[in-house]
Amino acid sequence: MSGTGRRPGPAGTYADEYAEALASALRGPARSRARLVAEIRDGLAETVAAYAAEGLPRELAVRRAVREFGTVAEVLPSCQRELTVAQVRHTARAVALAAPLLTVCWYLFLATGYGGQLPLATRLLAFPLAGFAAVAALLSAAALAATGPLARRLPTPHRLPRATAWAGTTAGVCLGVSALTLAASSPLSGNWPPVALAGALAAVLHTVVASSARACRDCARA
Amino acid sequence: MKADAVRGHLDGLLLAVLEPGPLHGYAIITAVQRRSAGALELRTGTVYPALNRLERIGLLRSSWDSTGERKRRRYELTDAGRRALADERTAWQAFTAAIGSVLDPAPHPGHAG
Numbered sequence: 001m002s003g004t005g006r007r008p009g010p011a012g013t014y015a016d017e018y019a020e021a022l023a024s025a026l027r028g029p030a031r032s033r034a035r036l037v038a039e040i041r042d043g044l045a046e047t048v049a050a051y052a053a054e055g056l057p058r059e060l061a062v063r064r065a066v067r068e069f070g071t072v073a074e075v076l077p078s079c080q081r082e083l084t085v086a087q088v089r090h091t092a093r094a095v096a097l098a099a100p101l102l103t104v105c106w107y108l109f110l111a112t113g114y115g116g117q118l119p120l121a122t123r124l125l126a127f128p129l130a131g132f133a134a135v136a137a138l139l140s141a142a143a144l145a146a147t148g149p150l151a152r153r154l155p156t157p158h159r160l161p162r163a164t165a166w167a168g169t170t171a172g173v174c175l176g177v178s179a180l181t182l183a184a185s186s187p188l189s190g191n192w193p194p195v196a197l198a199g200a201l202a203a204v205l206h207t208v209v210a211s212s213a214r215a216c217r218d219c220a221r222a
Numbered sequence: 223m224k225a226d227a228v229r230g231h232l233d234g235l236l237l238a239v240l241e242p243g244p245l246h247g248y249a250i251i252t253a254v255q256r257r258s259a260g261a262l263e264l265r266t267g268t269v270y271p272a273l274n275r276l277e278r279i280g281l282l283r284s285s286w287d288s289t290g291e292r293k294r295r296r297y298e299l300t301d302a303g304r305r306a307l308a309d310e311r312t313a314w315q316a317f318t319a320a321i322g323s324v325l326d327p328a329p330h331p332g333h334a335g
Binding site: 042 | 248251264266268271273278279281292302306
């Protein structure tokens, strides 16, 4: 393989090696990455097989197929661009679903008194947490729109992956702090089970959003 | 035509070869090469992310095709894809007409003699 300097083998084996090298260099959501790499692997194997069927010796067929296909280094940037956008959408979806849930939880506890009387420090902390989460959710919704059908008319902003990663990190921090705050407040509130449950939910959502934001940062740097 | 020159027109090329009906990735590549009689230098490995992008923005849709030996992803135009192809054709005709009129100007009747 000219992209990795490996010696070409039979079409399938060679395509597998090519796909392996590509997959290990790419960052992005596992399912999207697997699908893209599998398609490329099959395409390369078919190209090699087509040249071999024309009567070319296997090694020449492999060389010609890779010249036409592009080496791993040549194909990598366009694949990474697409996977970065896939990760942006993945993170944006996670934030757009999780952050409003947090805002609703805080609203229920503060405006309706559902969880009983929460300590003053918790109530004071709740407003900025819910506010930042709501802003992150709005930014994420905008990122989803910008990378969906809207991208037919408007170019995708260059800094969108970084901005989405930051929105995800902000939402992750809000969810983490909320989880701790709710857990600490639940014994002090008048009706502790819903407060503790909301804290557990915030902890789970924090794990999901924070890991997705970290992956988005990796993609933005790739 | 060099790969760099082709890159800006890749979307239009992919949409055009899918106009007659659904195709899988490798068949799309061979259709582009066949239609251009091999004149277009295309880094075919970059076609797959381009197909993913066109699907993401709603110009293509894909499904698994299990006919034959292996499962393959088959792409087809959406209604938005057909409209985008018509727009690409209009823009391309306007572009080639403008460039052609500069490169190869028709003789002006007033300057004939």
